[in-house]
Amino acid sequence: MKATRFISSRIFSLEKGNLSSVVMKIAILSIALGISIMLISIAVVVGFKNQIKDKVVGFVSPIQIQALNQNESIEETPFAYDSTLKSKLSLPFIDAVFPTANKAGLIKTDNEIHGIILKGVGKDYNWNYINSNLTLGNIPQYTDDERSNDVVISKIIADKLLLNVGDDVRIWFVGEDMKTRGRKFSVKGIYETGLTECDERFIYCDLNQIRRLNGWGNDYVGHLEIQLEDNVEVNEANNFIYYSIPTNLVSYTTRELYPHIFDWLDLQDMNVVIIIVLMLLVAGITIISMLLIIVLERTSTIGVLKALGANNRFIRRVFLQRSRRILLIGMLIGNFFGIGLCILQKYTDIIKLSPESYYLSSVPIELNLTHIVLLNAGTFLLWVMMMLIPTMVINNINPSKSIRFE
Numbered sequence: 001m002k003a004t005r006f007i008s009s010r011i012f013s014l015e016k017g018n019l020s021s022v023v024m025k026i027a028i029l030s031i032a033l034g035i036s037i038m039l040i041s042i043a044v045v046v047g048f049k050n051q052i053k054d055k056v057v058g059f060v061s062p063i064q065i066q067a068l069n070q071n072e073s074i075e076e077t078p079f080a081y082d083s084t085l086k087s088k089l090s091l092p093f094i095d096a097v098f099p100t101a102n103k104a105g106l107i108k109t110d111n112e113i114h115g116i117i118l119k120g121v122g123k124d125y126n127w128n129y130i131n132s133n134l135t136l137g138n139i140p141q142y143t144d145d146e147r148s149n150d151v152v153i154s155k156i157i158a159d160k161l162l163l164n165v166g167d168d169v170r171i172w173f174v175g176e177d178m179k180t181r182g183r184k185f186s187v188k189g190i191y192e193t194g195l196t197e198c199d200e201r202f203i204y205c206d207l208n209q210i211r212r213l214n215g216w217g218n219d220y221v222g223h224l225e226i227q228l229e230d231n232v233e234v235n236e237a238n239n240f241i242y243y244s245i246p247t248n249l250v251s252y253t254t255r256e257l258y259p260h261i262f263d264w265l266d267l268q269d270m271n272v273v274i275i276i277v278l279m280l281l282v283a284g285i286t287i288i289s290m291l292l293i294i295v296l297e298r299t300s301t302i303g304v305l306k307a308l309g310a311n312n313r314f315i316r317r318v319f320l321q322r323s324r325r326i327l328l329i330g331m332l333i334g335n336f337f338g339i340g341l342c343i344l345q346k347y348t349d350i351i352k353l354s355p356e357s358y359y360l361s362s363v364p365i366e367l368n369l370t371h372i373v374l375l376n377a378g379t380f381l382l383w384v385m386m387m388l389i390p391t392m393v394i395n396n397i398n399p400s401k402s403i404r405f406e
Contacts, residue, residue, distance in 0.1 A: 023294070035331050036341070037338070042375065043368075058130070059198045076223060079221065092229075093228055098125050099224060100225055101223065114157060115201075138188060156199045168186055284382070312395050316394055327387075349363075
């Protein structure tokens, strides 16, 4: 090992004017750039997926139970959330069940008309997500005994209709008899999640108001939102719930309710795979070219080593040892800049995005130690294997011809 290290340091000495010295510097730059781009790509996509999933789940929970029917409109078919159904949903992996209901309506002000979905929630509803995105006002306190007129609207709706906390707003509904009727509500709070598709539609109100508008009984709901315990696999939980509830009900995951959003996120995964493959190939080809140039440039030295009794395996180890060092230097530089840029974006939000197009106001970053370690380990092993290709040229070098050539 000491012999290979000594000979390697002599062969790979970076003398000015050597072609190999320039090639090695280019290889280090290529490796660093490849690692940086791969790290940043993974951190951005993981950040995108997690933040957007959190936004969607914040609106509708991981699993939703509805009545089984062919009605695809916003108006829901009611069902009773009675003791029988509650017992069927008393499962160890379910953290909470929230009775809710949706109803389509129109907000009319002096200057604007805007279509909305009134989402009725009960007194035990988990407001954590909306509360964390509340920009003005407070979360209303609902009870089972009284109907509250307090609502929480989004900033998009508030800006469009020039509404503020404390303002009264009239919402119009169409009944089953096709007659319109209005109800006056008071704006208690204003939220902004950045998920435009939901922000521009949803207004939170008291579930008792929906029941009154639809003529439902006190135990009837439009759907149930299921909150799971931590580290529970959503699809497995949904399958169990699906076969546990009555046949007139059906359960859906968030992915099934918003397939277009999750399909878009899956497309980002494909983009990252393409970027990683391209970076691996570009840097790998650069490494192969570097080592091949060094081998050809030192043909006479290889011939001398063979004449002194060194075998092909020993000489390959000499070249691979310094090549691995170059690889490690490039990877360290790449990790330094890649992780550094990720941290800079995470805490400063330098790069902005359009919320209308990306659901986020800035590029999200999520660094995961497991991803970093696996990426570096896998990349190192792959590039080391690629280094074996140019060293095969050593087998074909004839000592007598190479020394005479020098």
